[in-house]
Structure formats: C-alpha cells, structure tokens
Amino acid sequence: MNSYSYLDRKNITYLAIGVAVMALVSIFLLSAVSSISNNIVYSLIMISLLCFGVYVKWIHENTLRTLRDTERKLSNAEKEKHFMAYYDEVTKLPNERYIIERINDDLKSDASQKALLVFEVDRFSTIKSSLGTFYTNRLLALIAERLLKKLPHLVIGKLEEDQFLILSAGENDKEAFLILCKQLTELMEKPFCIQHFSLNIALNIGIAYYPEDAKSADDLLKCARFGMYEARNVPEQWAFYEPAMSYVREEQLLLENDLYNAIQNNELFLQYQPQLKLKTKHEISMEALVRWKHPKKGLIAPSDFIPIAEESGLIVPIGKWVLETACRQTKELQETLGHPITVAVNLSLGQLFHENFAEVLRSILKETKLPPKSLQLEITETMTMDKSFLMPILGELKALGITIALDDFGKGYSSLSYLKDLPVDCLKIDRDFVKNITENEHEPLVDLIISMAKHLKLNVVAEGVETMEQFNYLLNSECDAIQGYLISKPSSFETIMKNSKCLKANNLCYETQLEYYSLIKQIFN
Known part of the structure; x- marks a missing residue:
C-alpha cells in the first residue's frame, strides 16, 4: 500500500505541473494578439500535454501491474517458504x-x-x-x-x-x-x-x-x-x-559410535564354519562369519551389531572388509594345504546395491589372487523383491566367475515363478526347517526344497544341523552339504591355519568319505 500511495503522489505531482504549464501558456496566448502561428503553437502544446497525460497514465497502470505481480510473487514465495519450513514435501503433511x-x-x-x-x-x-x-x-x-x-x-x-x-x-x-x-x-x-x-x-x-x-x-x-x-x-x-527403553537406545547409540572405529582398531575378526559335502570327498567349503570383540564389552553378538550396521550404513565398509579378509585368508589356507577351498560370504542389501560393487569385488579378487570360483556370495530372499534391479547386478557378478547362493531359503519372499530365472547356483535351507527333522517323521518342506532344487539343477546346503538324526536324514536325501554345530562350531582363522599346517606336515590324504569327514573335523576343530 505504501508503494501505491507513493506512486499516486508522484503521478498527481506530474499532472499538477502539466496543468499549471498549460494554464500559463493559455493565459499568455490569450493575452497576445491572435494569429495563426499562436493558434498552431497553442494546439501543439495542447497535444503535447494530452500525450503527456496519456503517458503518465500508462506509467501509472504499468507500475501498478508490476507492483501487483511483485507482491503476488513475494506472497507465493512466502507461502512456499512457510510450506518448506512446516510441511513435508512428499506427503504434504505437517512436519x-x-x-x-x-x-x-x-x-x-x-x-x-x-x-x-x-x-x-x-x-x-x-x-x-x-x-x-x-x-x-x-x-x-x-x-x-x-x-x-x-x-x-x-x-x-x-x-x-x-x-x-x-x-x-x-x-x-x-x-x-x-x-x-x-x-x-x-x-x-x-x-x-x-x-x-x-x-x-x-x-x-x-x-x-x-x-x-x-x-x-x-x-x-x-x-x-x-x-x-x-x-x-x-x-x-x-x-x-517405558524408562528402560531410553537406556537400551542410548546403549545402541554408544555401540553404533564404537562400531565406527571397530575396523580401524582391528576389533572385527572372522570365524569360519565348514560345509560338509555329503556326495563328494574332494571339496573343502566354509562360510565366513564376522565377529566383534569390543575392547570393554567383550564379544558382541552379530545379532546385536549387524542390525545397527545396516541401519547406520556401516554395513557397506564392514562388508567390504569382510570380503577382503575372507578372500585373503582363504588364499592363505589354499597355499598352506595345497588344496582348493571355497569360502561363502554373506552380502547385505546395502552392499549389493552399492555403486560399482562388481568392480569392487573384481579389485578384491585381483588383489588377493583368490580364484573367482573359490568365492561364493550369499544373498537372502528379501533381496530378490525386485528382479529388474537384481538381475543386472547378479549377471555382472556371475561374469566374474563366482557362484551365488540363496540363503535362508523358505522364509523370505521369493516366488517360484521366477526363482528359475535367478542366476543362483545353490539354495541354503533355513535352520528352522532343519530343526523339525526327526528320526521317525519326514519334514515335507525340506523334501520339497531339495526336490525343487534338483529339478532346477541347484546345489542344496542345509544349515543348523545339530543332531545325528538330522545328519542321517539329510545324508540319505539328495542334499549336497550340511552345516551346523554337529560338524563344527565356527573356528578362528588362526586355529584353522595351525591345524592345516599340522595336517600338511603329516601328508594330507583322504581316500574314503569317512577320511574326508575326519579331515574336516581336524581342520576346523
């Protein structure tokens, strides 16, 4: 409004000056002798004053229009600024x-x-x-x-x-x-x-x-x-x-902060659990499992720190460290035993979809000199929700020469309609199904998974084998390998390396399936 008032006062001043000039000229001309030249001058002055009035009016209207547009833009900008400050852009809800x-x-x-x-x-x-x-x-x-x-x-x-x-x-x-x-x-x-x-x-x-x-x-x-x-x-x-929740959450935040420094401080380490082959005696396989030894709190369970790592994004650098360490230590074991060894490493969703993951893996394999066929990457069924995103990445990984396993099979979201299209080599039966196996009763889901895998030409590994009943059941089935405490608990790299050196010194040899079982026990126990 102040801008409008100023403009009105300015235009009125221009008009008053114009009217005063016209009046003075008119008085002068009227008092002078009437002639054609004076009439012409008078007419020109009147036309000029008329044009001047029209021009002033045009300026007034144009300026008013400009001011209105500016005020509207300012008002919209203020509304937008207020919206950005107090509302969520996606949902339009108060923030x-x-x-x-x-x-x-x-x-x-x-x-x-x-x-x-x-x-x-x-x-x-x-x-x-x-x-x-x-x-x-x-x-x-x-x-x-x-x-x-x-x-x-x-x-x-x-x-x-x-x-x-x-x-x-x-x-x-x-x-x-x-x-x-x-x-x-x-x-x-x-x-x-x-x-x-x-x-x-x-x-x-x-x-x-x-x-x-x-x-x-x-x-x-x-x-x-x-x-x-x-x-x-x-x-x-x-x-x-409840008040106790505050303490638990604060402990989690402190744990997350400590996890940032765990890699640099060499607090993380790997243990390996063997996968006992049931149909061959020529393969040694194991799964790498990450562990954290906190300087003050001792061993932290993976179930406690892995979710924190995933939530905070630390799972990507931790996952890379696990891959590098597993490949390097597996290569050392191969050289010590003089025998091929396959290592399985779990992948997180954050790792898998991280930019240039295939190139990162290629670099790790080249640096550690581990043959690609000696590495198996384990993904979970929850990672297979969107095949359009997953398939190109798995294709790049398969092109490197590695194998891929689908972990915890049976608990996730995979559809049988496209499981056959996934470039996976192995299904791992979840431990919840294995634990239901008894001596006198079949476990139909285990039988179904094994049968389906064989039709798809996939290997099958059963996890969580803890009893001889489960072992005998799977031995008599088409299951390719088993993993669990019955075979061995996870062992440290140092223990495995020490056992491997002793076996090598005593001439590593296994001709029968029983000797192969014994060998696995000696390496990992």
Whole structure:
C-alpha cells in the first residue's frame, strides 16, 4: 500500500505541473494578439500535454501491474517458504517442526494430558534399496492419503524418512490407543499398488504420554520414538514407552559410535564354519562369519551389531572388509594345504546395491589372487523383491566367475515363478526347517526344497544341523552339504591355519568319505 500511495503522489505531482504549464501558456496566448502561428503553437502544446497525460497514465497502470505481480510473487514465495519450513514435501503433511511448535503452544495454554503416537514403515530401507526413491516416495504419499481419508479427525504429521505421527489431546487411556494401533495395522493390510508393484507393509508403533513420560515436546517425541524402536522386537509391533527403553537406545547409540572405529582398531575378526559335502570327498567349503570383540564389552553378538550396521550404513565398509579378509585368508589356507577351498560370504542389501560393487569385488579378487570360483556370495530372499534391479547386478557378478547362493531359503519372499530365472547356483535351507527333522517323521518342506532344487539343477546346503538324526536324514536325501554345530562350531582363522599346517606336515590324504569327514573335523576343530 505504501508503494501505491507513493506512486499516486508522484503521478498527481506530474499532472499538477502539466496543468499549471498549460494554464500559463493559455493565459499568455490569450493575452497576445491572435494569429495563426499562436493558434498552431497553442494546439501543439495542447497535444503535447494530452500525450503527456496519456503517458503518465500508462506509467501509472504499468507500475501498478508490476507492483501487483511483485507482491503476488513475494506472497507465493512466502507461502512456499512457510510450506518448506512446516510441511513435508512428499506427503504434504505437517512436519516435525510444525508439530513441536504446536505442542509447545498447546502446553503454554493447556497443560492437560497429551499423547503422541509415532510409527515407521517396517523394512522401509529394504524397500528403498530394492526399488528406489521414486517408489518409496509414492508409497509414503499413498500412506498419507490413506491416513487422512480414514482418520480425518486426528492430527497427523510426517517425521523422518519413513516415520509418521499422530497427536492426541485430552484423555488418552491405553485401551483407546490399543484400538488405534489395531486400526492403523488393519489400515495398512491392503497392498499399495505402485505401477506394476504390489507392496505389503507393516508398521512399528510407539506411544508416549505427556506429562507422565516427558515434560516437553522434544522429550515427548523422543520417548515415542523409543517405543517405536522397541516395537521392532515384539510380535504385535507396538509398544508404550517405558524408562528402560531410553537406556537400551542410548546403549545402541554408544555401540553404533564404537562400531565406527571397530575396523580401524582391528576389533572385527572372522570365524569360519565348514560345509560338509555329503556326495563328494574332494571339496573343502566354509562360510565366513564376522565377529566383534569390543575392547570393554567383550564379544558382541552379530545379532546385536549387524542390525545397527545396516541401519547406520556401516554395513557397506564392514562388508567390504569382510570380503577382503575372507578372500585373503582363504588364499592363505589354499597355499598352506595345497588344496582348493571355497569360502561363502554373506552380502547385505546395502552392499549389493552399492555403486560399482562388481568392480569392487573384481579389485578384491585381483588383489588377493583368490580364484573367482573359490568365492561364493550369499544373498537372502528379501533381496530378490525386485528382479529388474537384481538381475543386472547378479549377471555382472556371475561374469566374474563366482557362484551365488540363496540363503535362508523358505522364509523370505521369493516366488517360484521366477526363482528359475535367478542366476543362483545353490539354495541354503533355513535352520528352522532343519530343526523339525526327526528320526521317525519326514519334514515335507525340506523334501520339497531339495526336490525343487534338483529339478532346477541347484546345489542344496542345509544349515543348523545339530543332531545325528538330522545328519542321517539329510545324508540319505539328495542334499549336497550340511552345516551346523554337529560338524563344527565356527573356528578362528588362526586355529584353522595351525591345524592345516599340522595336517600338511603329516601328508594330507583322504581316500574314503569317512577320511574326508575326519579331515574336516581336524581342520576346523
């Protein structure tokens, strides 16, 4: 408005000057003797003044139009700036900053009980690594649409990459929130269709209360997240915040920080568990298993630090170290025994889809001088969700001359319709199926997997063999190899190397299957 007022005052000044000039000239001409030349001059002056008036009007209108456009652009920019500051770009939902400020404002005017529910999409990182950002962004947008449509009365917001929240004020008893949790779970049961994919998802839900659990908006959000992290470990996949969760999460964060330095400080090491061949006596195979010896806490179980490594992205450098170490140590064992040895190494999803993984592997094989046929890479069924992404990568790896095994087969998501198209060489039967084998009863799933693998011309390895009943059952089947505590627990490289040197000194020799079994025992025990 100030700009308009200034422009009006400026234009009025121009017009006043023009009118004054015209009046003075008119008085002068009228007082002079009338002549043709004076009339012509007078007419020219009048025309000039008229043109001047039109010009001033044009400037006025053009300037007003420019000012309006500028103000509209500024207004749109302010709205866009506000949206970027307080709303999520993908889902268009209020973001964390908006929710925090809203809670703080509510607390100033009303300190009554409030509850915050935070939930994440389970396995979101796996979906993103498999399908890419386009599909996960579309998935998040569809989740937001479904939430707004089915729960319009609730305050719904969007937090980090895969996290949402629901804010509730007033009386919030646990029973009401349990009902809400069930509603959310049922709401996500229907698959999300994105182009030619149909995605099924589950939620991990955490709930925290104000003022029982936290006294501020930031702490309330933190407590709800702690509950969400705990929900990952419980069958129902929701959890109310408890003070002990803070300690557990803080311990995990400290462990993650220590894991950053584990490689540089030589705290990681490998153990190897043999795979006993049942149909041949000419192959020695083993699986490399990463271990972590913490300087203060001692041995950390893989089940404790591998998920942290995957969540933080540390799995990529750790995985590379495992590959390099396994290839180098296997080559040393081959030279010591003078016999081919195959080593199997687990791959994470982050590793597999990391840029130039095939080139990294090629470089490792060249540097360690391990023959490609001596390396087997193990992938899980969850990695096979998107064949279009996986097939080119597996093709590059197979071109190097390595073999590929599908680990934990039977528990994942592989479809038999395209299993035959995957360039894999081996199926590893999950230990949960093997443990059900008894002396007097067949295990139909094990029989089915072995039969199917043989029709696809794939080798079969059974994991988790711990009893002679399981051993005898698999020995009499078409299973190619077994792995488990019955054969040997994982052994350190130093122990295996020491045993191998002793065997070499005593003339390594095995002619019968029994001698081969004995050899494996002597190397790995």
